[in-house]
Amino acid sequence: xxxxxxxxxxxxxxxxxxxxxxxxxxxxxxxxxxxxxxxxxxxxxxxxxxxxxxxxxxxxxxxxxxxxxxxxxxxxxxxxxxxxxxxxxxxxx
DNA sequence: AACTTGACTTCCG
DNA sequence: CCGGAAGCCAAGT
Numbered sequence: 001x002x003x004x005x006x007x008x009x010x011x012x013x014x015x016x017x018x019x020x021x022x023x024x025x026x027x028x029x030x031x032x033x034x035x036x037x038x039x040x041x042x043x044x045x046x047x048x049x050x051x052x053x054x055x056x057x058x059x060x061x062x063x064x065x066x067x068x069x070x071x072x073x074x075x076x077x078x079x080x081x082x083x084x085x086x087x088x089x090x091x092x093x
Numbered sequence: 094a095a096c097t098t099g100a101c102t103t104c105c106g
Numbered sequence: 107c108c109g110g111a112a113g114c115c116a117a118g119t
Contacts, residue, residue, distance in 0.1 A: 012101050029100035054100045
């Protein structure tokens with residue numbers, strides 16, 4: 001996840017594949033949920049396959065991630081990110 | 094040891 | 107494009 005550049009996003013499934021988890025997307029999410037908040041990785045650049053944030057709107061969790069992404073220049077259209085445009089392509093890095 | 098849960102994904106209507 | 111069902115697997119009950 002640390003390789004995801006600012007202004008780009010990756011899906012849980014994508015991260016899971018790169019981690020050798022064979023596309024077990026839930027494990028990527030589970031890892032982040034279990035990890036401490038002060039973790040040294042850009043967790044906010046990971047979203048779901050539909051281009052939306054997978055956190056509950058309650059307790060400001062959702063808004064925090066959305067704000068962090070917008071601060072990097074990512075634009076939300078109707079609570080959704082345009083993956084065609086913002087998805088990170090590891091190969092081209 | 095069986096059952097439930099979940100920062101998910103894909104397929105179908 | 108959206109919601110529901112099925113598939114997935116580690117952790118917690």
